[in-house]
Amino acid sequence: MRPSHLDELSIDVERLTGELDQLATYSDTPAPSVTRVLFTPRDVEGRAYVKALMRDAGLSVREDAAGNIFGRWQGRADGAVGTGSHCDAIPHAGKYDGTVGVLGGIAAVRSLKAAGFSPRRSIDVIMFTSEEPTRFGIGCVGSRLLGGAIAAAGVDALTDADGISFATARSQAGYEGDLAAVELTEQHYDFFVELHIEQGPELERQGKDIGVVSAIAAPASLRVSFEGDGGHAGTVLMGTRQDALVPLARLIALAEDLARTSENPDTVATTGIVEVHPGAINSIPRRATATFDIRGTDLTARQRVVDGVLDEARRLADARGLGLEVETINADPPAETHPAIVDAVVAACEDERFGHTSLVSRAYHDALFMARKVPMGMIFVPSKDGISHRPDEFTTPDEIRRGVAVLARTLAGLADGA
Ligand code: HGY
Ligand code: MN
Ligand code: MN
Numbered sequence: 483m484r485p486s487h488l489d490e491l492s493i494d495v496e497r498l499t500g501e502l503d504q505l506a507t508y509s510d511t512p513a514p515s516v517t518r519v520l521f522t523p524r525d526v527e528g529r530a531y532v533k534a535l536m537r538d539a540g541l542s543v544r545e546d547a548a549g550n551i552f553g554r555w556q557g558r559a560d561g562a563v564g565t566g567s568h569c570d571a572i573p574h575a576g577k578y579d580g581t582v583g584v585l586g587g588i589a590a591v592r593s594l595k596a597a598g599f600s601p602r603r604s605i606d607v608i609m610f611t612s613e614e615p616t617r618f619g620i621g622c623v624g625s626r627l628l629g630g631a632i633a634a635a636g637v638d639a640l641t642d643a644d645g646i647s648f649a650t651a652r653s654q655a656g657y658e659g660d661l662a663a664v665e666l667t668e669q670h671y672d673f674f675v676e677l678h679i680e681q682g683p684e685l686e687r688q689g690k691d692i693g694v695v696s697a698i699a700a701p702a703s704l705r706v707s708f709e710g711d712g713g714h715a716g717t718v719l720m721g722t723r724q725d726a727l728v729p730l731a732r733l734i735a736l737a738e739d740l741a742r743t744s745e746n747p748d749t750v751a752t753t754g755i756v757e758v759h760p761g762a763i764n765s766i767p768r769r770a771t772a773t774f775d776i777r778g779t780d781l782t783a784r785q786r787v788v789d790g791v792l793d794e795a796r797r798l799a800d801a802r803g804l805g806l807e808v809e810t811i812n813a814d815p816p817a818e819t820h821p822a823i824v825d826a827v828v829a830a831c832e833d834e835r836f837g838h839t840s841l842v843s844r845a846y847h848d849a850l851f852m853a854r855k856v857p858m859g860m861i862f863v864p865s866k867d868g869i870s871h872r873p874d875e876f877t878t879p880d881e882i883r884r885g886v887a888v889l890a891r892t893l894a895g896l897a898d899g900a
Contacts, residue, residue, distance in 0.1 A: 488833075488894055490597045495883040498589045502882075505531055505569065505585065506577035515873035518571040520612040520623075521549070521655040528569050529655075532584060532609050539588050540595065541607060547659030548637070549611035549652055550624040555591055557604035563896045564674040564856065565590070565889065566608030567848060568624075572616050576875025582863065582882055583677040584609045590677075590890035594899075601897035603672060610848040617642045617651070619773075620811050621701070622851050627664040629854035631814070634661035666855045673896045675823055675859040676849040677889045679877050683868030684841055691884045693841040693862025694827050698853075699748060700781055700816040701846045702788055704774040706733060706795050709805030712760070712768025727758055727767035729798040733791060737774055740790045746783035748844060751776045751791075779816055779842055788813070817850050823859025823896070830891035836884050845870070861888055 508528040511517040518524045529551065536543050536553030544552045554562075567583025587607035594601075611624030618640040626632035638649035638661060652658075685693050710724030734753045741751035752775040759769040774791060778784035792808060799806035831838040841862055849858045863885035866876040 488597055488599065488891060491593055491887060491890055492596070493589060493593050493883045493886045493890070495879045495886070498585060498882065498886065499879045501535060501585050502577055502581055505581055509571070511574055514576075515574040516571045516577045517573045517575065518569065519573070520570050520614070520617045521651040525570055526655050529609070532569060535585065535588050536607060539592050541588070541591065545657065546664045547652070547657055547661050548624050548627050548664045549655060549657045550628060550664065551609040553588065553607040555601060555605040557601040557897060557899070559602045561603035561672045562606055562670065563603050563893055564606045564608055564671045564852065565676065565893060566606070566610065567676050567678055568610045568613030570612060570614050570616070572614045572871055574873060575871050576873055578679045578875050578877050579681065579870055580613055580678070582679055582877065582885065586677045586882065586886045586889060589886050590893055593886070593890050594894055599894055599899050601899040603897045605893055605897050606671070613848055615703070618648055620703070621846060622848055623648070625848035625851035627661055628666050629851035630665045631851045631854050634664065637661055668855055671856040673820070673823055673859070674849060674852040674856040675827070675861065675889065675892055675896065676847055677861045677863070677885050678847055679865045679870060679875070680841065680862040681845045681865050681868070681870035685839070685862060685864040686866070686868065688839050689837065690839040691836040691881065692827075692831050692838040692888055694824055694831070694838050695819050695843050695860035695862060696824070696840045697779060697816055697818045698843040698846060698850045698860070699777050699779045700784060700814055701775070701777045702784060702813040703776070703811040704788065704791065705771060705809040705811055706730070706774065706791070707769060707771040707807040708799060709769050709807070710766070710802070712766045715764040715766055718766055723766055724802060724804055725766050726770040726804060729802055729804065730756070730770040730772050732798065733795055734772055736794050737776070737787065737791050740787040741776070744778070744783045744787060746778050746780040748842065749778035749780065749783045749787060750844070751787055773811075777844065777846070781815065814846070814850065817853035817858060819859045820857035823857060823892070826892045826895040827859055827861055827888060829895065830888040833891055834884070834887050836888065861885055861892065
């Protein structure tokens with residue numbers, strides 16, 4: 483149902499951009515970059531700020547054992563609609579990735595309340611824990627647990643680069659309790675819709691205000707390590723050495739070649755982390771580890787890249803007499819958005835007379851895992867020059883306002899209010 487009295491809907495984007503700027507100050511790197519890694523002091527400060535904004539908007543706040551935060555606007559009847567995103571930020575990121583979906587969700591609720599809207603279904607604004615893989619190597623930990631897409635026992639055992647476990651890190655941030663209790667029932671939410679920056683160039687290229695997401699690409703990530711004898715860079719001759727880094731370099735180049743030549747243009751491969759031991763200029767690398775982020779909307783094409791990398795890793799290890807360790811960190815299926823939510827988002831765009839276009843999300847989001855339990859949708863707003871995961875990530879206040887207005891109308895329709 484499209485509530486008619488939303489004609490007075492107005493979004494206080496001045497206030498919202500001020501809140502985004504304030505949230506960006508909770509960072510371990512200086513402006514304009516933002517670094518806010520899971521359960522660090524800056525993350526805890528950001529969480530406190532988000533909870534204060536939720537309470538100020540009249541939402542009742544609940545947190546689960548994983549650190550997912552829920553701000554609820556109680557409806558008049560049963561059922562609930564979820565919206566939200568994440569506030570953690572990878573090192574040297576920008577200030578809009580995720581935060582526009584959390585603070586924009588709160589702003590959407592404020593505008594609906596101001597317009598006199600009263601939801602039949604409750605509306606939850608959610609801040610998901612650990613959408614970024616920075617600290618524990620796997621992304622979307624909070625939404626994976628909610629969606630039942632990861633074994634709770636394994637999560638607490640994850641360790642960061644300093645050997646600190648997820649269990650210890652969450653406890654230090656004030657989160658206790660059984661992670662197995664985090665998983666949602668299928669009935670918990672009727673719908674889930676996430677507002678997010680596009681993090682790509684399409685909206686700008688097409689000159690459209692809003693992206694109506696049709697599907698979210700499937701992420702996979704691997705960790706590959708070679709182990710050799712190492713030794714002195716001067717005295718071990720080329721014919722007898724077992725360099726662990728050179729074969730890894732060949733593997734990194736192969737991953738790029740396989741993705742570049744994939745029949746599916748959405749297939750991508752990235753090596754973002756390389757670790758070398760002992761890491762001395764005059765010591766032959768004894769152990770070398772790389773992570774591979776391989777994604778695509780076509781699972782067969784993605785698998786072809788994964789298989790190509792793993793087959794070559796085994797061939798190189800055999801040919802050079804090296805030890806080999808391979809870990810598949812995650813290999814998730816893609817998710818399609820639900821037609822009912824797509825229709826609600828399109829209706830909201832048309833009510834607001836915003837130009838809109840259907841887009842595939844090449845980035846992954848918490849919505850990918852909420853889709854395991856709930857009909858899911860996403861709303862995109864433009865990213866300047868398609869830039870993201872960089873300090874110069876930018877979306878204008880007016881673009882943010884349009885995204886929040888579409889979110890507010892979409893939530894009003896899905897919450898079936900009056
Ligand atoms: O990597 C991603 O797609 C997301 O931005 N974490
Ligand atoms: Mn991100
Ligand atoms: Mn994000």
